[in-house]
Amino acid sequence: MSKTLFDKVWDSHVVRKIEGGPDVFFIDRHFIHEVTSPVAFLGLKSRGLSVLYPERTFATADHNTPTINQHLPVEDPLSANQLKALEDNSNEYGISHWGLGHKKNGIVHVVGPENGITFPGATIVCGDSHTSTHGAFGAIAFGIGTSEVEMVLSTQCIMQPKPKKMRINVNGQLGKGVTPKDVALYIISQLSTSGATGYFVEYAGDVFENMTMEGRMTVCNLSIEMGARGGMIAPDETTFAYLKDKPLSLKGEAWDKAVEHWKTLKTDADATFDKELTFNASDIEPMITYGTNPGMGIGISKNIPNAEAVEGGVATYNKSLNYMGYKENDAMIGKKVDYVFLGSCTNGRIEDFRAFASIVKGRKKAENITAWLVPGSHEVQDKIKEEGLLDIINEAGFVLRQPGCSACLAMNDDKVPAGKYAVSTSNRNFEGRQGPGSRTLLASPLVAAAAAVTGVVTDPRELI
Amino acid sequence: MAYDKFTTLTSTAVPLPLENVDTDQIIPARFLKATKREGFGDNLFRDWRYNNDDTPKESFVLNNPIYSGKILVGGKNFGSGSSREHAAWAVYDYGFRCVVSSFFADIFRNNCLNVGVLPVQVSPEFSEQIFEEIYKDPNTEIEVNLPKQTITIKSTGAQESFEINSYKKENMLNGFDDIDYLQNMKGEIESFANDLML
Numbered sequence: 274m275s276k277t278l279f280d281k282v283w284d285s286h287v288v289r290k291i292e293g294g295p296d297v298f299f300i301d302r303h304f305i306h307e308v309t310s311p312v313a314f315l316g317l318k319s320r321g322l323s324v325l326y327p328e329r330t331f332a333t334a335d336h337n338t339p340t341i342n343q344h345l346p347v348e349d350p351l352s353a354n355q356l357k358a359l360e361d362n363s364n365e366y367g368i369s370h371w372g373l374g375h376k377k378n379g380i381v382h383v384v385g386p387e388n389g390i391t392f393p394g395a396t397i398v399c400g401d402s403h404t405s406t407h408g409a410f411g412a413i414a415f416g417i418g419t420s421e422v423e424m425v426l427s428t429q430c431i432m433q434p435k436p437k438k439m440r441i442n443v444n445g446q447l448g449k450g451v452t453p454k455d456v457a458l459y460i461i462s463q464l465s466t467s468g469a470t471g472y473f474v475e476y477a478g479d480v481f482e483n484m485t486m487e488g489r490m491t492v493c494n495l496s497i498e499m500g501a502r503g504g505m506i507a508p509d510e511t512t513f514a515y516l517k518d519k520p521l522s523l524k525g526e527a528w529d530k531a532v533e534h535w536k537t538l539k540t541d542a543d544a545t546f547d548k549e550l551t552f553n554a555s556d557i558e559p560m561i562t563y564g565t566n567p568g569m570g571i572g573i574s575k576n577i578p579n580a581e582a583v584e585g586g587v588a589t590y591n592k593s594l595n596y597m598g599y600k601e602n603d604a605m606i607g608k609k610v611d612y613v614f615l616g617s618c619t620n621g622r623i624e625d626f627r628a629f630a631s632i633v634k635g636r637k638k639a640e641n642i643t644a645w646l647v648p649g650s651h652e653v654q655d656k657i658k659e660e661g662l663l664d665i666i667n668e669a670g671f672v673l674r675q676p677g678c679s680a681c682l683a684m685n686d687d688k689v690p691a692g693k694y695a696v697s698t699s700n701r702n703f704e705g706r707q708g709p710g711s712r713t714l715l716a717s718p719l720v721a722a723a724a725a726v727t728g729v730v731t732d733p734r735e736l737i
Numbered sequence: 738m739a740y741d742k743f744t745t746l747t748s749t750a751v752p753l754p755l756e757n758v759d760t761d762q763i764i765p766a767r768f769l770k771a772t773k774r775e776g777f778g779d780n781l782f783r784d785w786r787y788n789n790d791d792t793p794k795e796s797f798v799l800n801n802p803i804y805s806g807k808i809l810v811g812g813k814n815f816g817s818g819s820s821r822e823h824a825a826w827a828v829y830d831y832g833f834r835c836v837v838s839s840f841f842a843d844i845f846r847n848n849c850l851n852v853g854v855l856p857v858q859v860s861p862e863f864s865e866q867i868f869e870e871i872y873k874d875p876n877t878e879i880e881v882n883l884p885k886q887t888i889t890i891k892s893t894g895a896q897e898s899f900e901i902n903s904y905k906k907e908n909m910l911n912g913f914d915d916i917d918y919l920q921n922m923k924g925e926i927e928s929f930a931n932d933l934m935l
Contacts (some may be wrong), residue, residue, distance in 0.1 A: 288929045289922065297922065309821065311772035320916070325923075326930065337770065358772045392935065402820040402844060418822035418848035419774075420914065428919040430926055434902065436843075437878055466757055467814040470843055500817065502843055524934075534934070566757050566817070586812065589756040594823075681847025682766040682819075703761040703818060705784050720893035 275541040278507050279438050279473050282413045286396045288430060289442065295432040298612040301395040303425045307337055307355040308684070309400030310686070313372040313422035314362040322427040323340045327367040328428060331390055332359055333374050335380045336401075337684050340647050340674035343373055352685065366426075371452035378593035379650025379676040382406040382618035386490065387652050389519030393535040398425060403618045403700060405496045408505035409489035409510055411538050413473070415503040436502050437471055437547040440540075442478040445554030448632040450734040452628065453488030454620060454698065454717035456480060457495035458560035460552065462570040465584045470500030472548065475540060480554050483504050486515040487624035494619045495700055498567040507539040517732050559733055561605050562702050562715040569702075573720060573732050577603045596704055598692075605730050608714075613644045613725040614707070615718055616674075617681035620698035621649030623656045628661040632722035632736050638670035639728030644686055646671055647679040669726070683708045696724040740853025742912040746834055747880045747891070749806035752871045753798055760819035761791060764827040766819075777823055778830030781862050799831075802923040810867050810879075811838045816845025825852045835881050837888065839864040850905050851914060857881060857888055862891045868888060883909060 276284070289297040305313075310332070311638050317324070324330065337352035347353040355571055356373060363370035371377045377384055382403055385391045398404060400422045407414035421431045442514035443456060461468075474496050481489060489506050496504030513532055516522050521530050528661040558572040568585075571578065580590040594600065599608075615621070615629050626648065638644060646666065654676055657663050680687040681699035683706070689695045691710025698721050702713035714726075719733035726736070768780040771783040786797050793800040809828065814823065815838035819829045825848040828836060836854060849856045859867070870890050878891040883906065889896040901909075908914060919926070 288926055291904050294902050297919065297926075299926070299933070301933070301935060308769050312774045312822075315773065316916075322920075349770075355770055355772055395935070400820060400822075402818070404820075416820035416844055418820055418825070418844065418851055420822060420848070420851035420916075424916050424919055427916060428923065428926055429930065430919055432904070432915045432918065466817050467840060467842070470840070472815070498840060500814070531934070566759065568757075585756045588896070589812070590753065592755065595783075682761075684766050684769065701759075701761065701818065703759045705765055706761050709765070709767075709784055709789075 275544040277438055277540040277544045277546065278411060278475055278505060278538055279413065280390055280544070282394050282396065282437055285556070295434045296442045298433045299396065299430055300398050300425050301329065302390055303400035304385060304397070305330060305332045305359070305361040305405070305422065306381050306401065307334050309419050310362065310422055311355060311358040311645060313419050313426060316423040317427055317521045324366040324368065324426045324506070325429050328735045330426065330714050331385070332363045332368050332370040333378060333381050333384055333475060334359055336678045336682065338373050338677040339685050340645070340677050340679050350465070369681060376651055378594055380618045380621060380678055382494065383621060383649030383653065386410065386486070387519065387650060389516055389522030392516060393512060394538050398431065403494050405501070405503035406490050406494040406618055408493040408496065408503050409486060410516070411505055411508035411535065413503065413505065416497065434529065436473040438475070439469055439501070439548040440474040440475045442547045442549070442551040444478040444551070445478040445480065445483055445552055446542070447554045448558065450559050450737055452559050452717040452718055452719060455557055455560045457492045458562070458567065458570045458715060459557045461495065461499045461567050463552070464499045464568070466566045466568040467500040468500060469496070472501050474504040475500045476504055476506050482509065485624060486511060487622045491619055492621065495567070498700060508535045518618040559717060559720055561720060561730060563599055563605060564703050565702055567594055567700065567702060569593065570715065571605065573605055573730070574604070575603050577605065606732060608730040609694055610642065610696050610729055611693040611722045612689050612698060613642055613721050614680045614695055614697040615721050616645065616647030616649065616679050617699035618649065619700045620718050621653065623653050625698065626657050626662050627652065628718040629722045631667040632666045632719055632733060633671065633726055634665045636669055636726040639726055641728045642725050644671050644725050645674060645680055647674045648676050650676050671725070680707050682706065696721050696730065710715045740912055741910045743834065743853065743855055743879065743883050745882045745884070746807060747878055748808050749876055750808035750837070750867065750871055750879050751798055751804045751806055752868050753809060753811045754868050757814045757817055758813040760816055760821055761818055762826040763816065763824040764821065769821060769823050774826055776830065777782070777827035778812050778832065781827040781831045807832060808835045808881065809833045809836045810864070811836060811869070813838065813840045813861070815841050817842040819841050820844045822848045822852065825849045825854055829854050837864070837867065850909065853909070855881065855883060856933060857899045859888060859897050859899060865893070866895055
């Protein structure tokens with residue numbers, strides 16, 4: 274029978290089907306971090322359970338970590354306590370732990386792929402919704418709750434009904450200054466934040482085929498923001514080239530054998546989806562959000578739409594605009610910006626820093642801007658230096674910080690103050706997301722760079 | 738972790754008719770630093786519920802004494818955003834046992850089912866009727882019957898059926914969780930794992 278890529282990976286991981294219930298679903302790789310795992314370990318202990326396959330679980334500290342002075346003890350006692358719990362639990366159960374200061378430390382969804390832990394056809398979970406990132410490799414990857422973290426630790430399985438299938442095709446040539454982030458924000462703006470709820474998405478079409486692995490990760494990362502459980506892209510030569518020779522990738526004959534298998538991981542020509550959508554690359558321009566969910570995005574040259582034109586109800590729309598301090602029909606170009614954040618599991622990869630540097634090169638940071646440039650991992654940090662991007666950034670008046678989730682969810686000290694506006698390359702613009710009372714405009718690294726040098730929302734195409 | 742069994746719940750309800758209520762509002766990230774699963778109810782809807790000086794915001798529904806009960810009625814796409822189970826813990830810890838909405842975000846729905854909060858998805862029309870009746874009379878009682886899978890507005894008798902898969906229903910009725918089930922199939926899991934390539 275014809276199968277989609279999703280079917281092939283899902284069906285090969287079902288240990289048992291429960292009549293009228295969920296599938297018992299086997300997990301190949303499990304990532305844990307300091308925020309959503311401590312209670313899961315407490316649960317294990319209280320039930321007297323062990324970790325079934327510690328070699329399939331990988332721990333990294335990212336959500337709470339400071340982005341300066343990482344060699345010093347973490348000042349916030351609650352954060353320090355969570356980091357210590359992650360380290361202690363990892364040691365107790367024999368789980369690899371890349372804690373603060375470790376050369377492989379960084380954001381879980383950046384370090385996983387970088388080290389070859391992520392691979393095509395894998396099932397991957399983590400107590401973090403942006404686990405969908407790993408779908409870029411043709412894996413089924415999604416976020417889980419803490420009870421499920423406990424399940425995976427103790428049994429390497431979760432109980433999960435199989436989601437419906439959606440294919441999103443984007444074909445054509447992307448315009449100047451249009452990045453993978455814009456493609457994703459555009460799709461979310463068309464579908465709304467609940468448009469893909471209940472579905473697992475496969476991205477197809479030449480826009481994704483021509484995209485780098487970094488770009489594919491950005492797109493799959495944002496699948497959760499349209500409500501999807503995850504997104505995935507069929508593995509191809511781009512995927513294999515990225516993974517080859519990564520520290521934990523297979524080697525030699527085992528690698529060759531795996532690649533042969535991975536080449537079969539694509540949707541059969543006559544397989545069907547529960548829903549299929551197609552968009553034109555030429556309709557997409559650099560995007561920016563104006564509201565308090567990622568679906569409230571528009572082309573940067575457009576004006577804020579009327580309440581009637583937006584899904585979500587007038588009360589919700591008005592609350593959102595009121596929070597942002599905007600009015601309907603306002604232009605986004607020229608809007609005041611106070612902070613710029615480059616980083617997160619969405620846009621904290623080397624390609625994002627290259628994009629940022631391409632705009633700020635030979636220009637100067639605007640005086641009114643506070644910029645937080647936060648690499649996703651030590652490896653990204655090292656590449657920024659090796660490729661000479663650090664010099665460009667420094668000459669323009671910016672400072673590079675140390676790896677971590679940082680202002681994306683503001684669990685560390687990188688908090689945007691109440692009332693201030695941040696152009697952010699992260700994934701969520703919810704009320705208070707980047708600090709209580711903060712206001713977030715989601716955008717690509719190019720839009721962030723344009724704001725960082727002009728001090729206001731600016732179309733990056735004018736600076737390219 | 739074990740939670741109280743859920744059979745039939747009859748209670749007044751708290752209305753929150755906003756759409757896209759995300760988990761960052763249900764429990765803001767800065768309250769996720771605990772290493773134990775206690776006390777999250779105090780910070781449920783923290784930034785909508787309290788001013789910066791920690792005084793309650795009178796305009797927010799949880800601070801309005803005329804509304805109370807074990808049922809929270811939210812707008813469409815309730816619980817979108819982060820996978821943090823802390824959001825479901827906060828809902829439970831505050832005292833809600835059931836959340837009603839015309840549409841739930843996936844992970845939040847899953848997390849609720851895992852911690853003993855029943856997510857009841859109703860039609861947009863029924864959701865409107867509930868809001869209307871509560872606003873007419875805050876003492877309006879709602880009956881949620883899990884065995885029969887029905888939700889009823891007691892004053893008008895209006896009733897709808899809701900979906901829940903039979904496995905999860907059994908779990909909720911008995912206060913079991915998935916780990917109890919999975920522990921009983923360790924051998925099957927191990928033999929499955931042995932056959933995998935990686």
